Amino acid sequence: MNTLRTLLLIVALGLLAACSNEPPNPNPRAAVPLQPAPVDLPRYMGRWYIVALIPYFAEKDMVGSYAQWTLRDDGKIDDQYFGRRKTFxxxxxxxxxTDTPVPGTGNGEWRVRVIWPITVTQLTVYVDPDYRYTLIGYPGKTLGWVFSRDPHMDDATYRSLLARFDAMGYDTSRFRRVPQTPDEIGKPGFETIGH
Incomplete structure (x- = not known):
């Protein structure tokens, strides 16, 4: 049953990206293609908290979410997602x-296999020199994520990371923070949690 659910999730994600009902991206750089940032894979592995994202159905109403990336001996990446629905x-x-870095991209572009043979493209568009923050993009700029090694991020750092997305042509008004603690649920700028 989980396999079927995952398959439906990926198909729906593809349809969502292709047939979004969102208004056109007003950013004047919207048509500029995203470029992957080079990534040192061993440093990039580990836990990354999802601080913010452009909301979409698969991660809707999730709180306390994070990813755990583990580099395998074959060069692929075990990609695990964890989160709780609505409440902690x-x-x-x-x-x-399972993710596969694309040769020639400096390990910044990954093919994410959700279920064989379906894959989606994930782009690391920024990682800070200390590997504390990273930005993940999606071709077409309909999806994006702000990740951090720490579940808490100050407003100044968050705004500076959104400014990077803006410079890449994203409509940053669509990003919402993901509650990482119970007191963040319902705060302005955070994703609205349904009841």
């Missing part, structure tokens, strides 16, 4: 994916 008291959801 709900059961921890867990999904597994």
């Amino acid at each position: 008291d709900s059961a921890l959801k867990h999904y597994r994916f």
Whole structure:
């Protein structure tokens, strides 16, 4: 049943990206293609908290979410997603994916296999020199994520990372922060949690 659910999730994600009902991106750089940033894979591995994202159905109403990336001996990456639906008291959801860095991209572009043979493209568009923050983009700029090694991010750092997305042509008004603690649920600028 999980395999079927995952397959439906990926198909729907593809349809969402292709047929978005969102208004056109007003950013004057919207048509400029995203470029992957070079990544030192061993340094990039580990836990990354999802601080903010452009909301979409698969991660809707998730709180306390994070990714765990592990480099395999074959050069691929075990990609695990963890999060709780609506409240921090709900059961921890867990999904597994396999990622493959694309040769010639400096390890900044990954093909994410959700279920064979379906893959999606994920681009690392920025990682800070200390590997504390990273920005993940999606071709077409319909999806984007702000990741951090720490679940808490100050407003100045968050704004500076959104400014990077803006410079790449994203409509940054669409980003919402992901509650990483119970007191963040319902705060302005955070994703609205349904009831």
